[in-house]
Every structure is written in C-alpha cells, then in structure tokens.
Amino acid sequence: MDDLEAAAAESWEHEEKEGRHFLRFTRGQRLLHATLFTTFLGLAATGLPMRFSESVWARGLARAVGGFGAILFFHKLCAVVLTLAFLIHVRDIVTRAFIHREKGIFWGANSMVASWKDVKDLFGHIRWFLGLGPRPQFDRYSYWEKFDYWAVFWGMVVIGFSGYAMWFAPFFAHFLPGWALNAVLVIHSEEGLLAILFIFSIHFVNTHLRPDTFPMDMVIFTGIESEEEFKTKRPKEYQRLAAEGKLEARLAEAPGIWQLNFSRVVGFTAVAIGLILLVLTLSAYFWH
Amino acid sequence: MKTASAIALALGVLLAVAAPALAPAQTDCLACHGDMTLQDASGHSVGVDAHTFAASLHGSLPCTACHTTIKEYPHPEKVTPVECQSCHADQATGLAGSVHAKASAQPCLSCHGNAHAIFSKDDPRSAVYPLNIPRTCGSCHGDPALAKKYGLANVYSLYMDSIHGFALSREGLLVAANCQSCHGSHHILSHTNPQSPTSKSNVPKTCGGCHAGIAAGYAFGVHGKAVAAGNLKAPVCTDCHTAHAILQPTEAAFRMQSTPICGSCHQDKLSTYRDTFHSQLGGLGGYVQTARCWDCHGAHEILPASDPRSPVNHANLVKTCGRCHAGANLSFVQYQPHANARDRKLNPALYFIRLFMNLLLIGTLTFFVIHTILWLIRSRYSQIKTRSAEGGKNG
Numbered sequence: 296m297d298d299l300e301a302a303a304a305e306s307w308e309h310e311e312k313e314g315r316h317f318l319r320f321t322r323g324q325r326l327l328h329a330t331l332f333t334t335f336l337g338l339a340a341t342g343l344p345m346r347f348s349e350s351v352w353a354r355g356l357a358r359a360v361g362g363f364g365a366i367l368f369f370h371k372l373c374a375v376v377l378t379l380a381f382l383i384h385v386r387d388i389v390t391r392a393f394i395h396r397e398k399g400i401f402w403g404a405n406s407m408v409a410s411w412k413d414v415k416d417l418f419g420h421i422r423w424f425l426g427l428g429p430r431p432q433f434d435r436y437s438y439w440e441k442f443d444y445w446a447v448f449w450g451m452v453v454i455g456f457s458g459y460a461m462w463f464a465p466f467f468a469h470f471l472p473g474w475a476l477n478a479v480l481v482i483h484s485e486e487g488l489l490a491i492l493f494i495f496s497i498h499f500v501n502t503h504l505r506p507d508t509f510p511m512d513m514v515i516f517t518g519i520e521s522e523e524e525f526k527t528k529r530p531k532e533y534q535r536l537a538a539e540g541k542l543e544a545r546l547a548e549a550p551g552i553w554q555l556n557f558s559r560v561v562g563f564t565a566v567a568i569g570l571i572l573l574v575l576t577l578s579a580y581f582w583h
Numbered sequence: 584m585k586t587a588s589a590i591a592l593a594l595g596v597l598l599a600v601a602a603p604a605l606a607p608a609q610t611d612c613l614a615c616h617g618d619m620t621l622q623d624a625s626g627h628s629v630g631v632d633a634h635t636f637a638a639s640l641h642g643s644l645p646c647t648a649c650h651t652t653i654k655e656y657p658h659p660e661k662v663t664p665v666e667c668q669s670c671h672a673d674q675a676t677g678l679a680g681s682v683h684a685k686a687s688a689q690p691c692l693s694c695h696g697n698a699h700a701i702f703s704k705d706d707p708r709s710a711v712y713p714l715n716i717p718r719t720c721g722s723c724h725g726d727p728a729l730a731k732k733y734g735l736a737n738v739y740s741l742y743m744d745s746i747h748g749f750a751l752s753r754e755g756l757l758v759a760a761n762c763q764s765c766h767g768s769h770h771i772l773s774h775t776n777p778q779s780p781t782s783k784s785n786v787p788k789t790c791g792g793c794h795a796g797i798a799a800g801y802a803f804g805v806h807g808k809a810v811a812a813g814n815l816k817a818p819v820c821t822d823c824h825t826a827h828a829i830l831q832p833t834e835a836a837f838r839m840q841s842t843p844i845c846g847s848c849h850q851d852k853l854s855t856y857r858d859t860f861h862s863q864l865g866g867l868g869g870y871v872q873t874a875r876c877w878d879c880h881g882a883h884e885i886l887p888a889s890d891p892r893s894p895v896n897h898a899n900l901v902k903t904c905g906r907c908h909a910g911a912n913l914s915f916v917q918y919q920p921h922a923n924a925r926d927r928k929l930n931p932a933l934y935f936i937r938l939f940m941n942l943l944l945i946g947t948l949t950f951f952v953i954h955t956i957l958w959l960i961r962s963r964y965s966q967i968k969t970r971s972a973e974g975g976k977n978g
Binding site: 344345346348349353354357358362363366367420421423424425426439446461464465466468469471472473474476477478480481482485486488489492493496497500501505506507 | 857858859860862863864865866867908909910911912914915916917918919922924930932933936937940941943944947948951952954955957958959960961962963966
C-alpha cells in the first residue's frame, strides 16, 4: 500500500514537473484528421492494387480481401465517407465565415490561407537549413502545414471528381466529352499516386519522423501539447497569445496515459501501413 | 436299335477320319485354355474367359481364325503372333502410317484391350467406347514419364479438366469430343503433318465438325479468312481455346487467361488496354466482369471496326458499350478503350494531361524531398549541438 501511494505521489510530482499544457486542435479537427487518414489509408490500400494490377502483390492483396469486387467496394466506401467528411468541413468553413461572420478564416494568423509571411518563412527556413540564417519564428500554421492542407484540399477535389466521373461514367458523359472519360483515369491515378507518395514520405517525415518530433507528433491525436513544445515549435503564436493575454484561455490538462497510449497505437499503425504501401508502390515502379 | 448303333458307328468313323484335317473346335481349345490360371513356359497367362469371349465380337469365330498357325493338337510351344491385319487391312494400313506405328509390339491390343474380350465401339464394355477412350488413351498419354520421353504435354489430365472432359466423364455425354473425335483413331498423325486433322490449317474444320455454327462465324471473321488464305499466323480455335485444357469461355479462369492470348499477337492493343480501367480492374483475380477483348470485338466473327456489322463499328458502339454501361450515350462511346496517353499525335489531350500530372508529381516530390532532406540534416545537426552544449550523450 505504501509503495502504491509513493508511486502515485511520484507520478503526480512528475506530472507537475511537466508544467502547463495547451490545446492546439479541437475535438472536431482531430476527428476530421482521423477520418481523413483512415479513409486515405483505405483508399490507398485498395487503389494501389488497381493502379499496379499487374504486380504480384496486387493480385495477392486483391485475393486477400475477397477478390476484386470487394476491393472496389471498399474503395468506393472509403471515398463516400471521405467525401462526406470533406463536405462537412467545407460547410463548417462557410458557416463560420459567412453566417457567423467569424474573422480570421481567410486571412490572419489563424487562417489556412497562404500569406506573405509564409513565403518569407519558406526562404528563411531554407536559409536556416543551409546555416545562412536564424530559424524562422512560426505562427499557428507553418507554410508546410498549409501546403499539406491545400494539397489535400486540391487532391480531394481532383481525385474525388475524377473518381465519381468514372463511377458514374454514363451520367457524366451527359456533360463531359468522351475523351474526358479517358482523361479522368489518368488524372485520378496520377494525382492519387502523388497524394500517396507525398503523404507516406514527405508528410510522415515533416510532421512525425524528423528528429524534433520523432517518432510521432502526438498533438494531432490528443489535441494537447506541452508549453515547451508550443514555445519552440510556434514561438510567434505563443508570444502573440501571451501579449494579447489569451494564453490562459488555451490552457488544457495534460493528456491521460490511456489517451497517449491509444494515440500511439493508432498513430504507429497508420504510419506502418503507410510505409508498407510506400514500399509496395516504389517496388511496383522500379521492378515492374 | 441296330439302325441307331449303325449310324453312331458311321458318324464315329467319319469324325475319326475327318478330325486330323479339321481345325480344333473352340471347345477343344477351351478344354485346356478355359482354365484361367493356365500359363505358358515364360509365365504369361494363356487362359481365356470362355463366357466373355463367346459374347465378344469375335466369339463366333474358331480360335484358329486368328491363331492361324495352330493346325493340330498338341500345338507347338511357340506360336506366331496373331495378325489382325489379315482381316482388318484398312485399319492396319492406317496404323502403319501413324505416329503409333512403332509404339508397341501389339499396337491393336494397346487400345482395343484384351484380345478375347473385344467389343463393338458402341458397346460400353469396349475399350474404345466413347466414354472409355480417354482412359484408354490416357493409359499411355497420362503417364508423365512417357510424356517427358516424347516431349508431349501430359494431355490426359488437361483433357479431363476441360469442358469436353467434364461433359464426357461427369455427364456421360456421348457426343462430347473425346481423343479420337479430333485425332482420328488408326491413322493418327502429328499436328505438324499437314494431313492431320489437328494440323493448324485443319483445326477449324475439325472443331467445326461439331461446332458448325461457330465455325461458320469464324470463317466469316478476319481470323478465319486469313487462315483460309493461307496465313497461318492468324489464330485457329486452339490458339485461343487451347487444344486439350479447353475451358467454358464464361468461366473466370478463361476470362483471366484470354486477354494475354489475344495480346500475344496484338501487342500494341494489349499495352493500351493495360492502361485502362477495364484492365486495371480486370487484371486481378476474382473480378472478371470488366470488358475483355471479345466482349467488344466479338469472339469468332471478328470484323474490322470499319465494317458496319462489327460491334466496334461507330454505329454500333452505343449498343455494344451499353451491354455493360446502362445509359451509355453518343458522348460516352467516344471513350477510347485503347487510348495511348504516351502518343502525342494520336491522343494529344490525354498526352498533355498526363504530362502535366507527371510534371506536377515530379516537381512537387523533387522540391519536398530536397526540402525534407536538408531539414533532417539541419535538425539533427542542431539537436547534437544543443545536447553537447548540455553535456548530453552526444557531448
């Protein structure tokens, strides 16, 4: 009993030592990301065998999930869920911007829209890479995070539209010329490939696997980060909130151990699946 | 009484006088050879099943009709082999010119079975009854060692798993093609011999013997016309369907294997087909509904697209595509199932779209790969610097 109490007290002290924590992502934003990466993994896992249908693993994978009818079914299922998530997100933006007249959606520090600062940050960051200058002071969303967002946004529109054009080809043929039906497959598969290669290499490394965040940035799963992380990763936002006296409003409790562990399991599984798919894709490209 | 014994005596004398001159009757031979355990000096069975023999085709003939050299009893230990050709001259001539001419010491019996149990080919007891033929031929052609020795395919198992083999062995269908339906029986020739019914130029006629309607359609199509004109590069029935392992064409396995067969000649069409959704979706096991070559072009009566009767003629495309794509309209059928995105002249729009997508892919990835690698190096460098300043493990 004494031991247990001592351990509890110690862990409390430990928690205390960790200091303050802040909320970065709301539950809705985390849910959106979770839906996005789950369906994206599903789409990639079912789309790649179609793109590389002549490779050995494609046939094996198709057989494993119950033949090609099943693969196409899951591809469409993931697509529909992702489309719904995308539409809900767009509706959310439109409501906040035009109905509630919320400021700072399309401009300012909290906006996903690129600003002049992002261009300066990009060049500043590269100068820092080369040891030619100081590290840029990032605000709430850095330029590569905004790029990720818009890449997904653009990808969603392009891949989504071309996908539905194939799914309902005779219907789309009422508006599109015949050659466009040829084009949509090229667009769908090339853009899908870009998305897969980008997410499973660039996004994984930039966000999770680089030395500063290795092995995984938990903030997208828990929504909460420590004060130290906040200060070093986004000093501009931290200073801005501190100056405006809004820092305390963002205070949050440290994520529970179960929450961290659950996030780790989910996160590492997603990264592992992604990396496997990346290897398969590259193997199909180079050893076809 | 006196008269009766006189007749008996006369008959007895007559028989006794006539006997040396007459061949021994069946009963005389069977007195010894009716014993099924009887063996000759070298241990071969020389017993004859009298009942079966009596019921067989040759049952009414005296033994000496075939064993012509036996004139008297006791006969010599060594007798000359039976010569079937003394009666069956046509068959023997055919056999002598066939691939089986030297196949066996007793070529007739290899197929017709026990010499004393030969039945009509219409009799289920016959080794050459249609339903028994595959097993009879398979006794040699199902032997992997023999197949290897003569460089032949192990055709028995291929045939038995084919649509013909199923019809014959499972349904007992007498009209199902068995070995001799295509190869003939006595005068069997190699398919390399132009006289053979299985030589490439004769295959359409041979298969058409049963599949008359298909053969007529084939003769009307481009492949049939080419073969008839002497172009033996064009496919005949067996090039697409194979010779022995013929599958039901609607079967998944056949739908999966058929496209590469067409593509073995039409390579450019196969490679462009490979780029399409039809192939990408259909290239994987299990999903076989997507269009294969003949779903659009027809299977036997293949005509050039310029022919108004061709299903891929522009006037027929709405109907042809509409068989799978309900609601296909004139705009829909402008889709090119063999578009080549790599060909700038043929498909300029597609070429530039692909070029743009590729540049976007290569450009984005190149920029970010360099960006990320530089970032990784710099991060690691400053991490080590910070740690060494703090006296950490990298200090």
